[in-house]
Amino acid sequence: MRAVLRTAGELFITAGLIVMLFCAYLLWGTGAYTEQQQLLLQRELTEQHGDGQKLLGKIKLGSAVAMLRIPKLGRDYRYAVVEGVDTEHLKRGPGHYPGSALPGQIGNFVLSGHRTTYAAPFNEIGKLERDDEIIVDAREARYTYRVTSKEIVDPSEVDVIAPVPGKPDIKPIRAYITLSTCHPEYSAAQRLIVHGVLKKTEPRKE
Numbered sequence: 001m002r003a004v005l006r007t008a009g010e011l012f013i014t015a016g017l018i019v020m021l022f023c024a025y026l027l028w029g030t031g032a033y034t035e036q037q038q039l040l041l042q043r044e045l046t047e048q049h050g051d052g053q054k055l056l057g058k059i060k061l062g063s064a065v066a067m068l069r070i071p072k073l074g075r076d077y078r079y080a081v082v083e084g085v086d087t088e089h090l091k092r093g094p095g096h097y098p099g100s101a102l103p104g105q106i107g108n109f110v111l112s113g114h115r116t117t118y119a120a121p122f123n124e125i126g127k128l129e130r131d132d133e134i135i136v137d138a139r140e141a142r143y144t145y146r147v148t149s150k151e152i153v154d155p156s157e158v159d160v161i162a163p164v165p166g167k168p169d170i171k172p173i174r175a176y177i178t179l180s181t182c183h184p185e186y187s188a189a190q191r192l193i194v195h196g197v198l199k200k201t202e203p204r205k206e
Contacts, residue, residue, distance in 0.1 A: 030117045030119070031117075031119040031120070034091060034093060038079065041092060041093060045064045045066070045080055045137075048064070048139045059096075059098075060083065061098065062082060062084060062088075062089060064081070065081040066103045066138040067080055067138075068094055072128055072133070073124050079094050079119075082094070084096070090112065090114055093121055094113035094121050097110040097112065101163070103136045103143050104138065105175060106172050106173065107163040107175065107176065108161060108162065108164070109176065111180065115182050115192075122179060122181035122192075123181075123185075125181060125194050128147050129147065129150075131146055132146075134146075134147065134179070139204070142204070144199045144200040145177040145196035146197055146198075146199040148196055148197055150193065151192075152183050152190050154191070155191055157191075160191075160195075164176070165178055174198065176198070177197075178193060179193070179196075
Protein backbone atom coordinates (compact mmCIF):
# COMPACT_ATOMS: atom_id res chain seq x y z
CA MET A 1 0.00 0.00 0.00
CA ARG A 2 2.84 2.37 0.86
CA ALA A 3 4.51 1.63 -2.45
CA VAL A 4 1.26 2.42 -4.29
CA LEU A 5 0.82 5.69 -2.41
CA ARG A 6 4.43 6.65 -2.99
CA THR A 7 4.13 5.94 -6.71
CA ALA A 8 0.87 7.89 -6.92
CA GLY A 9 2.46 10.80 -5.08
CA GLU A 10 5.41 10.86 -7.46
CA LEU A 11 3.07 10.79 -10.44
CA PHE A 12 1.07 13.74 -9.05
CA ILE A 13 4.26 15.71 -8.45
CA THR A 14 5.50 14.97 -11.97
CA ALA A 15 2.15 15.94 -13.44
CA GLY A 16 2.16 19.15 -11.42
CA LEU A 17 5.63 20.06 -12.68
CA ILE A 18 4.57 19.41 -16.26
CA VAL A 19 1.53 21.67 -15.84
CA MET A 20 3.68 24.39 -14.27
CA LEU A 21 6.19 24.21 -17.11
CA PHE A 22 3.41 24.35 -19.67
CA CYS A 23 1.89 27.41 -17.98
CA ALA A 24 5.30 29.06 -17.87
CA TYR A 25 5.70 28.43 -21.59
CA LEU A 26 2.29 29.92 -22.33
CA LEU A 27 2.99 33.04 -20.27
CA TRP A 28 6.65 33.65 -21.12
CA GLY A 29 7.83 31.25 -23.79
CA THR A 30 5.25 32.38 -26.32
CA GLY A 31 6.28 35.98 -25.67
CA ALA A 32 9.75 35.28 -27.03
CA TYR A 33 8.22 34.19 -30.34
CA THR A 34 6.11 37.34 -30.53
CA GLU A 35 9.09 39.57 -29.76
CA GLN A 36 11.02 37.98 -32.62
CA GLN A 37 8.11 38.43 -35.00
CA GLN A 38 7.67 42.04 -33.86
CA LEU A 39 11.23 42.81 -34.89
CA LEU A 40 10.47 41.52 -38.38
CA LEU A 41 7.20 43.47 -38.63
CA GLN A 42 8.76 46.68 -37.34
CA ARG A 43 11.59 46.33 -39.83
CA GLU A 44 8.98 45.95 -42.56
CA LEU A 45 7.31 49.17 -41.41
CA THR A 46 10.63 51.01 -41.42
CA GLU A 47 11.23 49.93 -45.00
CA GLN A 48 7.71 51.04 -45.96
CA HIS A 49 8.27 54.49 -44.45
CA GLY A 50 11.59 54.79 -46.21
CA ASP A 51 10.40 54.04 -49.72
CA GLY A 52 8.06 57.05 -49.89
CA GLN A 53 5.10 54.99 -51.08
CA LYS A 54 1.56 55.56 -49.87
CA LEU A 55 -0.49 52.90 -48.13
CA LEU A 56 -2.97 52.09 -50.87
CA GLY A 57 -5.09 49.11 -51.83
CA LYS A 58 -5.54 45.80 -50.10
CA ILE A 59 -2.87 44.74 -47.63
CA LYS A 60 -1.52 41.21 -47.88
CA LEU A 61 -2.39 38.92 -44.95
CA GLY A 62 0.54 38.66 -42.57
CA SER A 63 2.01 42.00 -43.62
CA ALA A 64 2.67 44.94 -41.31
CA VAL A 65 -0.08 47.57 -41.26
CA ALA A 66 1.05 50.25 -38.81
CA MET A 67 2.67 50.86 -35.44
CA LEU A 68 0.39 51.03 -32.41
CA ARG A 69 1.29 53.13 -29.37
CA ILE A 70 -0.78 53.78 -26.26
CA PRO A 71 0.89 56.40 -24.00
CA LYS A 72 -1.29 55.46 -21.00
CA LEU A 73 0.31 51.99 -21.02
CA GLY A 74 3.89 53.26 -20.88
CA ARG A 75 6.58 54.89 -22.99
CA ASP A 76 7.79 51.50 -24.23
CA TYR A 77 4.39 50.33 -25.42
CA ARG A 78 4.92 49.77 -29.15
CA TYR A 79 3.45 47.01 -31.28
CA ALA A 80 3.49 46.53 -35.01
CA VAL A 81 0.00 45.62 -36.21
CA VAL A 82 -0.26 42.65 -38.55
CA GLU A 83 -2.93 42.17 -41.21
CA GLY A 84 -5.23 39.33 -40.13
CA VAL A 85 -6.78 37.97 -36.95
CA ASP A 86 -6.33 34.23 -37.41
CA THR A 87 -4.42 32.28 -34.75
CA GLU A 88 -1.11 32.51 -36.59
CA HIS A 89 -1.48 36.24 -37.15
CA LEU A 90 -2.25 37.06 -33.51
CA LYS A 91 0.84 35.14 -32.40
CA ARG A 92 2.84 37.89 -34.12
CA GLY A 93 1.08 40.81 -32.43
CA PRO A 94 -2.18 42.78 -32.57
CA GLY A 95 -4.12 41.98 -35.73
CA HIS A 96 -6.19 44.18 -38.04
CA TYR A 97 -9.56 42.77 -39.10
CA PRO A 98 -9.40 42.44 -42.91
CA GLY A 99 -12.22 44.43 -44.46
CA SER A 100 -12.44 46.95 -41.64
CA ALA A 101 -11.17 50.48 -42.23
CA LEU A 102 -7.46 51.18 -42.53
CA PRO A 103 -5.80 53.70 -40.19
CA GLY A 104 -7.37 57.14 -40.48
CA GLN A 105 -10.03 56.07 -42.95
CA ILE A 106 -13.74 56.70 -42.51
CA GLY A 107 -15.17 53.66 -40.77
CA ASN A 108 -13.89 51.41 -38.00
CA PHE A 109 -10.21 50.44 -37.73
CA VAL A 110 -10.65 47.19 -35.76
CA LEU A 111 -7.79 45.49 -33.90
CA SER A 112 -7.70 42.26 -31.92
CA GLY A 113 -4.94 41.10 -29.57
CA HIS A 114 -4.02 38.52 -26.97
CA ARG A 115 -4.56 39.36 -23.30
CA THR A 116 -2.39 36.71 -21.67
CA THR A 117 -0.12 34.81 -24.09
CA TYR A 118 2.15 35.82 -26.98
CA ALA A 119 3.43 38.99 -25.26
CA ALA A 120 -0.16 39.87 -24.24
CA PRO A 121 -0.29 43.18 -26.16
CA PHE A 122 -3.84 43.94 -24.99
CA ASN A 123 -3.43 42.77 -21.40
CA GLU A 124 -3.90 46.26 -19.94
CA ILE A 125 -6.34 47.94 -22.33
CA GLY A 126 -8.92 47.71 -19.54
CA LYS A 127 -7.01 50.57 -17.89
CA LEU A 128 -7.88 52.95 -20.71
CA GLU A 129 -10.32 55.71 -19.84
CA ARG A 130 -12.24 58.33 -21.77
CA ASP A 131 -9.97 60.79 -23.64
CA ASP A 132 -6.86 58.59 -23.37
CA GLU A 133 -4.91 58.57 -26.64
CA ILE A 134 -4.30 55.69 -29.02
CA ILE A 135 -1.64 56.53 -31.61
CA VAL A 136 -1.33 54.73 -34.93
CA ASP A 137 1.74 55.42 -37.06
CA ALA A 138 0.97 54.43 -40.64
CA ARG A 139 3.04 54.93 -43.76
CA GLU A 140 1.26 58.08 -44.86
CA ALA A 141 0.45 59.76 -41.52
CA ARG A 142 0.25 59.57 -37.75
CA TYR A 143 -3.30 59.17 -36.50
CA THR A 144 -4.25 59.98 -32.91
CA TYR A 145 -7.52 58.53 -31.67
CA ARG A 146 -9.35 59.50 -28.47
CA VAL A 147 -10.91 56.78 -26.30
CA THR A 148 -14.68 57.30 -26.06
CA SER A 149 -16.02 54.19 -24.32
CA LYS A 150 -15.32 50.72 -22.98
CA GLU A 151 -17.60 47.69 -22.68
CA ILE A 152 -17.73 43.95 -22.09
CA VAL A 153 -19.75 41.90 -24.58
CA ASP A 154 -20.44 38.31 -25.56
CA PRO A 155 -18.48 36.92 -28.54
CA SER A 156 -21.71 36.84 -30.57
CA GLU A 157 -22.15 40.63 -30.32
CA VAL A 158 -20.38 41.50 -33.55
CA ASP A 159 -22.03 44.92 -33.88
CA VAL A 160 -19.12 46.35 -31.87
CA ILE A 161 -16.88 46.00 -34.92
CA ALA A 162 -19.37 47.50 -37.40
CA PRO A 163 -18.24 50.56 -39.43
CA VAL A 164 -20.13 52.62 -36.83
CA PRO A 165 -19.59 50.63 -33.61
CA GLY A 166 -22.86 49.29 -32.24
CA LYS A 167 -24.87 50.68 -35.18
CA PRO A 168 -24.47 48.32 -38.14
CA ASP A 169 -27.23 49.98 -40.20
CA ILE A 170 -25.65 53.44 -40.19
CA LYS A 171 -23.17 54.64 -42.81
CA PRO A 172 -20.01 56.02 -41.15
CA ILE A 173 -18.97 59.63 -41.56
CA ARG A 174 -16.13 59.53 -39.01
CA ALA A 175 -13.00 57.45 -38.41
CA TYR A 176 -13.23 55.08 -35.44
CA ILE A 177 -10.92 52.60 -33.74
CA THR A 178 -11.93 49.49 -31.81
CA LEU A 179 -9.64 47.31 -29.69
CA SER A 180 -10.88 43.82 -28.80
CA THR A 181 -9.50 41.15 -26.47
CA CYS A 182 -10.69 38.21 -24.37
CA HIS A 183 -12.39 38.74 -21.01
CA PRO A 184 -11.79 37.91 -18.24
CA GLU A 185 -8.09 37.05 -18.24
CA TYR A 186 -7.38 33.37 -19.01
CA SER A 187 -10.87 33.00 -20.47
CA ALA A 188 -12.59 33.55 -23.82
CA ALA A 189 -16.10 33.70 -22.36
CA GLN A 190 -16.53 37.38 -23.25
CA ARG A 191 -14.78 40.25 -25.01
CA LEU A 192 -13.36 43.47 -23.60
CA ILE A 193 -13.91 46.26 -26.12
CA VAL A 194 -12.40 49.76 -26.22
CA HIS A 195 -13.76 52.30 -28.71
CA GLY A 196 -12.27 55.56 -29.91
CA VAL A 197 -12.63 58.28 -32.56
CA LEU A 198 -10.03 60.02 -34.69
CA LYS A 199 -8.80 63.17 -32.97
CA LYS A 200 -5.87 64.32 -35.09
CA THR A 201 -4.07 63.48 -38.35
CA GLU A 202 -0.45 64.43 -38.96
CA PRO A 203 0.60 63.69 -42.56
CA ARG A 204 4.18 62.61 -43.10
CA LYS A 205 6.47 64.85 -45.11
CA GLU A 206 7.51 63.47 -48.48
